[in-house]
Amino acid sequence: MKRGTMEHISVKNICKKYGEGESAVKALDDVSLDIAKGEICVILGPSGSGKSTLLNMVGGLDRVDSGTITVDGLEITSLGRKQLTDYRREKLGMVFQAYNLIPELNVIENVRVVKDIAKDPLDETELLQVLGLERHMTHFPSELSGGQQQRCSIARALVKNPALLLCDELTGALDSASTRDVLRVLQAINERYHTTLVMITHDERIAGMADRLVRIKDGRVVENTSKERLKAEDLVI
Ligand SMILES: Nc1ncnc2c1ncn2[C@@H]1O[C@H](COP(=O)(O)OP(=O)(O)OP(=O)(O)O)[C@@H](O)[C@H]1O
Ligand SMILES: [Mg+2]
Numbered sequence: 001m002k003r004g005t006m007e008h009i010s011v012k013n014i015c016k017k018y019g020e021g022e023s024a025v026k027a028l029d030d031v032s033l034d035i036a037k038g039e040i041c042v043i044l045g046p047s048g049s050g051k052s053t054l055l056n057m058v059g060g061l062d063r064v065d066s067g068t069i070t071v072d073g074l075e076i077t078s079l080g081r082k083q084l085t086d087y088r089r090e091k092l093g094m095v096f097q098a099y100n101l102i103p104e105l106n107v108i109e110n111v112r113v114v115k116d117i118a119k120d121p122l123d124e125t126e127l128l129q130v131l132g133l134e135r136h137m138t139h140f141p142s143e144l145s146g147g148q149q150q151r152c153s154i155a156r157a158l159v160k161n162p163a164l165l166l167c168d169e170l171t172g173a174l175d176s177a178s179t180r181d182v183l184r185v186l187q188a189i190n191e192r193y194h195t196t197l198v199m200i201t202h203d204e205r206i207a208g209m210a211d212r213l214v215r216i217k218d219g220r221v222v223e224n225t226s227k228e229r230l231k232a233e234d235l236v237i
């Protein structure tokens with residue numbers, strides 16, 4: 001399938017407000033956005049602009065006040081709890097700003113809990129090797145650096161080989177070399193499996209690898225550009 005020939009995610013006019021009255025915050029204010037199957041979409045924007053809120057909505061973790069989100073033809077904004085859980089389990093990998101690892105499980109066990117419920121998983125050992133965690137497979141999250149925890153959470157999101165991978169500040173805790181490695185892995189997964197990638201970042205340099213660049217400010221999309229992607233190895237990071 002050619003990149004960009006099929007719509008994967010369609011966000012239409014979504015609004016989300018937190019709080020009431022004077023202290024209310026419009027986290028998303030009439031956001032619309034289409035992302036094609038297999039596209040790499042990078043979302044940039046200042047702190048507090050609504051990036052995580054948008055990602056959480058697409059990930060079915062929070063409810064919109066109004067508007068619709070359709071993924072693979074499924075309108076997720078009208079689904080019940082059980083159907084939303086199925087959607088997340090079957091279609092979605094998510095890497096959060098906080099790593100969400102299970103503290104009682106070691107690295108490889110953290111990845112296996114996701115692998116065990118997946119239909120067509122990848123090999124967890126190979127994935128951890130590619131992510132540079134081969135020597136940490138039996139370590140617990142508390143024994144890992146921030147960057148290593150982040151790579152473990154990336155392995156966890158990727159092991160089920162999801163159609164859609166949502167990443168929030170993926171490389172925030174990584175040094176330049178690890179950032180390049182992680183971006184290379186994501187690009188390879190994208191090319192091999194046609195995984196749609198949506199990545200939030202503060203790092204303008206990462207925007208180079210995007211097919212689509214979206215800028216958010218004060219809960220609104222202020223830029224939505226379709227462009228030629230650069231190879232991860234050619235980014236100056
Ligand atoms: N659960 C919540 N309750 C109340 N306000 C919230 C909640 N989640 C987000 N907000 C507010 O909504 C706005 C958008 O937050 P969001 O987390 O989406 O920003 P962000 O762009 O991801 O920022 P950062 O780059 O710092 O992670 C902020 O003003 C934030 O304070
Ligand atoms: Mg955020």
